[in-house]
Amino acid sequence: MPRSAPAWLKILVLSLCGMVSALQFTLVIPLLPAFPELLDISASDSSWLVTATLLTAAVGTPIIARMADMYGKRRMLLVALGAMILGSVICALEVSFLTMIVGRALQGFGASLIAVGISILRDELPPKRIGTAVALMSATMGIGSALGLPLAGVLSDVFGWHSIFWFGAVAGAALVVSLLVVVDESPVRTPGRFDVGGALLLSAALVCLLLPISKGSVWGWGEPVVLVLLASSVALLAVWIPVELRINQPMVDLRTSARRPVLVTNIASIFAGMAMFVNMLVTVQVLQQPVESGVGFGLDVTSAGLAMVPSGLAMVAISPISGWLLGRFGGRLVLLVGSALMAFTYIGRVFYADSVAAVVIGSTLVGIGTALAFAAMPTLIMSSVPITETASANGLNSLVRSIGTSLASTVVAAIMATYTIEAGGMSFASQQAFHAVLWLGALAAGICTGLATLIPRDRRTHQEQELARAQGREKQEAVVRGRITLARADGSARGTILVSVLDAHGEQLDWSRADNDGRYSVVLPGPGTYVVIANAVGWAPAAEVFEFSGGEVEQHLTFSEELTVSGTVTRKGMPAAGALVALSEAVGKQVGATRCDGEGRYVFQLPPTGRYVLTAYDPHTGQARARKVLLTLDSEVVDIDIAAASPARQPLPER
Template sequence: MTAAPTTRAALHRRRANPTLVTTVLALTGTIVALQQTLMVPLLPEFPTLLHTTAEDASWLVTATLLTSAVATPVVSRLADMHGKRRMMLVCLVLQILGSVLGALGGTLAVVVAGRALQGFAAALIPVGISIMRDELPRERVGGAVALMSATLGIGSAAGLPLAGLISAHTSWHALFWVSAAMAAAMLVAIPLVVPESTLRTPGSFDGVGAVLLSLALVAFLLPVTKGSHWGWTSETTLVLAVASVVLLAIWVPWELRTRTPMVDLRTAARKPVLLTNLASVLVGFSMYGNMLSTTQLLQLPERTGFGFGLDVLQAGLAMVPGGLMMVLLSPASAAITRRWGGRTTLITGAVVLAGGYVLRVFLVDHLWQIVLGAMLVSAGTAIAYAAMPTLIMAAVPITETASANGLNSLLRAVGTSSASAVVAMILTTTVSRVGGVALPTLDAFKHIFWVCALAALVSALVAAFLPSARPSPVSSRGRARAEDEDEIVVAGRVTATGVRPVRSAVVTVIDLDGDQVDWARVEPDGSYAIVLPGPGDYVTVTAADGWEPHSEVVHVSGTHAQDIDLGDRLQLAGQVTADGLPVPGALVTMTALTGQVSGATRAGADGGYVLPLSTHGRHVVTAADPSTGRTGSVGVTLTGVERRVDLDLGPAPRHTKPDQQPTDQQPTDQHAAAELAARATT
C-alpha cells in the first residue's frame, strides 16, 4: 500500500450535543409513527366525509404504505451517497406538502395524493439511526438507537387517542394540519442541531434497480393489503403476485451485475445481515398483530360477552401504557446489548414477545388484563427492535449504514403488512352473529395471539444462528474515538500492477488490538473508502479471488489516501505432454465441478500453458490434442495459491466399431503413438 496525494479530505465534523441530537431524531421518529396511525380511527367515517365507498377509503392507508415501502430503500441509498441530513430534510418537506394537500383537499383523490406524499417520512427512521452512528460517542449509540426504535411504539400508541381527541373537538382536516406542524418543527430543528455527515458511498445511483424494486414492492404489497377486498384468488390478486415474483427475478440478477447496485445483495446475503433481516420480518409481523387485535378487541360491543365497548379515544388511551413501556425499556435493551451483544438482545426480545402473546390467550376477562398483555408484548418489541439496527450496522461498511438500515426497515414493513392481511383474514372468517351483525369471536383473537407467538418464536430461533458478536453495539468497529478526535475517511484504489482495477477485492481494516474497524467492497473502478475512528496504526488486509492477499501496517495521522497494488494475478501453469514429448497447440481448459468453463488457452511450442487462477474450490484441468484426439484431465483444488499442473495425454481413441477388428489400413494404438512421436520429433 502506497500513500497517494489526498483525494478525499478527512472527516472534520462540528461537535454536536449528543442529547440534543438524540432528542430531535427520536422526536422525528415519533412523528413518523404518528402520521401512520392518525388516519386509522377515522377510516369508518371517511366514506361519508369524502363521499366514497369503504373500499376506496382504505386507499388512505394503502397509499401511505406503498409510498413508504418504495421510499425507504431509495431515500436511504441516496442518503449514503449525498448526505443523510439532506435527505431527512427532503422527506420532511414532502411530508409537509402531503399534509397541506390532505388538509386542503375535499376529494378522495386529493387526500390520497397527500397521504402518498406523507409516506416518504418512513425513511426518516433508518436515516436517523445512521446519523446517530456517525455523530454520537460510541457509548451513546446503543441507547440512542434503542430510543429511536421505541418511538415506533409510542408514536403508534399515541396516534389513536390523539386522533380521537382531535376528531372530537374539530374537523378531520386538523389531523393533517397537526402532521404538517410537527414536520415543520423538525424541519427547523434538524439543521440547527444535527450536523451533516460527510461520509459518502462512491458511485452513481442505480435508477433501473430502484424502478424494478419499486414495481416489485407495489406488486407484492397491493394484493397483501387489498386481497381481502379483491378476493385472495381473484385475477387481479394473482396477476400482481406473479408480477412481483417476475420483477424480483429480474431485479436480483441486475443488482448482482450492475456497477453500483441499489441494494448490495452480496452484503445483504452475509449471514449476520440475512438472518437479522429475516428475524425483522417475523418480529414486525408479531408486533403489528398486537396493535390491530387489541384496538378491535377493546372496541367490540359488550354484548359479544368479551368486548369492552370502548370508543376510539378510550381504546387509544388503553394502548398508551404499551407505548410507554417501549420507551422505558429502551435503556434496558441497550444495556443487554452492551453486556451480551445484539444477538442476545434480539433473542430475549423475541422470547418476551412470544411469552406475552401466550399470556394474552388466557388474560382476556378484564380490561387491566388486556392492557397488561399488550404491555408485555410491547416490552418484547422494544427489546427486539433495539437490537436490529445494532446488528445491521455492525455487519455492513460504515459508508452503507443508511441503505442497510433502510432495507431492514422495509422488511419490517413487509412483516407488518403481512400481519395486517392475516389479522383481517382471521377476524373476518372466524365470526358469529350478534344482534344480526357478524362480529369476530373470542377464538379469532386467540388464533391471532397464537400465530403471533409462533412468529416471535421462529424469529428467536433464526436469531440463535447469528454469529457471536462482541458486546458493544459498535465494538466490531474497533477502539472508541477519543473526545478530541474526528473520524477519518481513507480512500484509494485497488489495482493489479497499478493499472487494472480489481473489482472483486475486499479491504478490511483492523486495529492493533485485533478488533475490526471497518471494511469495504471495492467499486467497479477499483475505488474504496473506509472510516477510521481517529489517528493511529492500523492493519489493512486486502483479498480478492485470483490474487495473492495483501496486508500492511499503516500509520494514519490525518488526511490520508492509500492505493493498493495486488500485483500480477495468480496463475495455474504446467506442461502438456504425450509419451514424454511436448504437445504444442494443445487446448487446455479449466472447468468447475458445476460445469462452467472458467478458463481456456493453447499450449505453447514447448507444451507449456498458463491460466489465470480461478475462484477457490474444486476444478478439472483438461488438455486435448485436436490433431490426434488424445486427452488428459486432472482434478485440482484451488486455494488461492499458485499451482503447477502437468498433463500427460492418454492413448488415441479408437475409431472402430465394437465388432470391427483392426486392419492394415486401421493403425493400432502403438502405430498412432509412433506416428505422434515422429511428428513431434519433426
C-alpha cells in the same frame, strides 16, 4: 451538526422525527369509519387513505435510505420531512378525494426518517451512547403508533378532523428547523451514481406485492387482478436480482444482504413486525367491541387509544435498559429476550384477558418485548454491513418489517371476518377469533425467537465501545477512498473484491466491497496506523500499512501476484512447443484451453478450489496425456511429459 450540541439534544430531535413519522400511520385510523360520510366516498375507497401511505412508505424508505448513504443523511431527512409536510398540507386543505390520496402518499415518505435517523446516531454519537439512542429511535415506531390513536381522538374532538393533518404539518416544520440547528451533515457518505433502474424495478415489484396483500381481502384472493399482481411481483424480482448483482453501485447490495447475520435478521424482522402489529390490532378491537358481543369492553375510540399509552411509555422507559443490554451482551441476546417476551405474553393473553387492566398489562408487556426486539435489529444490521452502507441497510430492514405489518393486517382481518358472532343484529369477532389472533402473535414472535438463535454474535458494536473506553477518545470518523489495480493490464479479478481495515491490535474496523472499477470506501475511526487488506479470486491478497493523519486521502492497493496453474509440456525431455493444454473440472465441465509457447510453457488463471483434469495434446506426434490435480488457494505448477503416454497414433490433420 454543531459539535457543541449535546448528545441528548441530538437524540431528542431525531427521536421526535421518528415519532412524528410513526404518527402518520395511526392518526387517521380512528377516522376511517367516518371518512365515507366526511368525504362522500364508499367505505372501500376510504381504505386507500391507509394503503397509499403504506405503499409509498415501503417504496420510498429503501430509496431515500440509499440516497442518504450517497448524498448525505441530514439532507435526505429534510427531503423526507418536506414530502411529509407537503402531504399533510394537501390533506388538510381537502381539495378532493384524489388530492387526499396524493397527500397521504406523500406522508408515507416520512417512514424513512427512522432508518436514516438511526444511521446518523451511529455516525455522530460517542460509542457508549449509541445503544440507548438506537433503542429509543427504534422504539419510536411503536411509541408513535401507540400515541397516535388517543391523539387523533383528542385533536378531532377539539379542533375538527382537519387538525390531525395540520398537526403533522406544524410538527414537521418544527423538526425541519430543529434539524438545521442541531444536526449537522454526517461525514460518512459514499458518492456515486444512483441506481435508477434498480430503484424503478424494486418499486414496481413492491407495489405489485403489497397492493394485493393490502387489498386482497376486498378484491378477492382468487380474482385475476390479484393473481396478476402477485405474478408480476415475482417476475420483476427475478429481473431485479441479476441486475443488482451486475451493477457497480446497486440500489440494494444483495451480496451483503445475503450474509448470514443480515439475512437472518431481516427474515426475523418480518415476524417481529407481525408480532408488533398484531398487538395494536387485537388490543384496540377487543377494547372497542361492544359488551353485548360477549367479548369486548365497549370503550370509545379515545378511551381505547389511551389504553395504548402505557405501552408507548413503557417503550420509552425501557430504552436505557435496552441500550445497556446491547452494549453488554449484543443485539442477538436482546432480540432473543424481546421476541421471547412477546411470545410468552401472547400465550398468557389467551388465558388471562378478562378485564381492561389485564388487556392493558398484556399490551404493555408485548410493547416492552417489541422495544427490545426493534432496538436489537438495527444494531445487528449495522454490525454486519460496511459503515458506508448503514442507512441503506437499515432502510431494507425497515422495508421487511413493513411487509410483516402488512401481512399481519391482512391475516388478522381474515381471521376476524371468518370467526364471528351475531349480537343486536350486527356481526362481531368472536372469542375464537381473538384467541386465533393472539396465537398468531405468539407464533410470529416464536419464529422470531428461533431465528434469533441462528444469528452470530455482533462483534463490531461491542468492539467500538470497548475501544472507546480503552482509549478514552471521541469519535473522529473519516471516510477513506481508494482503488484496487491489477499488475497486468489484461488481467481481471473474477468475482468480488473485498477490502478490510484492521487496527494495530488486529481488530477489523470496517470492510467494503469494491465496485466493478475497483473503487472502494472504508471508514476509519480517526488518525492512526491501520492495515488495509484486499482479496479477490485469482490473485494473491494485497496488504499495506496505512498511516492516516486525517483529511481527504486515497489509499490504493495493487494485486501484483496472479495465482495460476502453470507448467511445462515436454516430449522426451524436450519442450513441446505449440502443444494444446486443456483444463476441465473433474465432473467434465471445461474451464479453458491454451497453447504452449516456444519453451513448452502454459498458464491458466487459478480457478476455484477443487479437483480438475489437465490434458496435454501434441498435434505433431498425435500423443496426449491427462493428469488429475487438486487445486487449492495457492498457485500450482504441473509439468506434463507427453512421451510417458501411450504410443503415438497417426497425427490429426491440422486445420
